[in-house]
Structures are given as structure tokens and as C-alpha cells.
Amino acid sequence: METTYEKQAKVFKAFCDEKRLGILELLRSGEKCACVLAEQLDMAQSTLSYHMKILCESGIVDSRQDGKWIHYKISENGSSFAVELLKEITGQNTTMATNEC
Template sequence: MDDSEKKIPVIFKALCDENRVKILKYLIGGEKCACRLLEEMKIGQSTLSHHMKILCDSGLVIGTKDGKWMHYTLSPMGFREAANILAIFVPELKEKQS
């Protein structure tokens, strides 16, 4: 199993939870502070941290520390990589390499 195939379960894990999908949708609007996500999601700090770790580990989200808070944003490169990795199931979706 190559590295990209090892990433498949990590990507699916990130996408298989309703709360993580909601977080991704919130982040479509741009960078958000963890404090803002806590308000929007109505979940506890430890629960948010758990979800954000999974999203960051998948490469779909980037987290940066600013003072005592983390700020999160979607990673276009991470989504591109995920799409290319998942394209092994539907080769027509694979991004053409130039």
C-alpha cells in the first residue's frame, strides 16, 4: 500500500462525521477562530479540538495559532490532494498532470 492509499481512511474518517462536515461548511466562508466555531457548533472545547485534529490530520483544514486561540481555514491543496487520492475509485475524476 503506497502513501496515498494509506491516506484514504484518514480522509473518509474526516468526512464521515456530521459535525466535521458542518465545520467544513462553516469554513467555506473563510478563516474562523475556534471561539467562533464553538459558538456556531454549540459543542464543548474538547469536542471541537477532537474534530479539528481529525480535520487537520486529513489535510483538509489548516490550523494556525493566534494568541490563545486557533484559527482554521480550508486547505485548497488538501482538498485537491484528497480528490486525486479518492479518484482511484473513479479514474475519470483524476486531475490531469501537466
């Protein structure tokens, strides 16, 4: 069973690679076929598959199969979760007691 921290780490891992950021930039304009992504990024299919697995496991990207091709798009729910997670982690927590030194 996946812990909360493991789930959160997957989201941040998805954003910490320049190739994955390039993929997300292309997906901002809408759904794309894997073949289009590989061509536009000049990336081998195996390399693209590796990065898409990370993006999909994070929940930031959704996929669907159409024949032999896989199409990818940014997940509305996944991206909203990532935004809220960053706000939660970086925001000040006023409900916890603070330790004074």
C-alpha cells in the same frame, strides 16, 4: 511510517461525520477562530478539538495559532488532494488487467 492506504483513509474519515461536515460548511466562507466554530456549532471546546485534530491530520484543514486562539481554514492543497483521490479510487483503471469469470 504512514502507508498510502493509511493516508487515504484519513481523508475519508474526515468526511464521515456530520459534525465535521458542519465544521467544513462553516469554513467554506473563510478562516474561523476555534471559539467562533464552537459557538456556532454549539459544541464543547474539547469536542471541537477532537474533530479539528482529525480534519487537520487529514490535510483538509490548516490551522494557525494567534495568541491563545487557533484559527482554521480549508486547505487548498488538501481539498484538491481529496478530490483527486476520490476520482482515482472511483475511476476505471484501464492499465490493470481484468480477470474474467
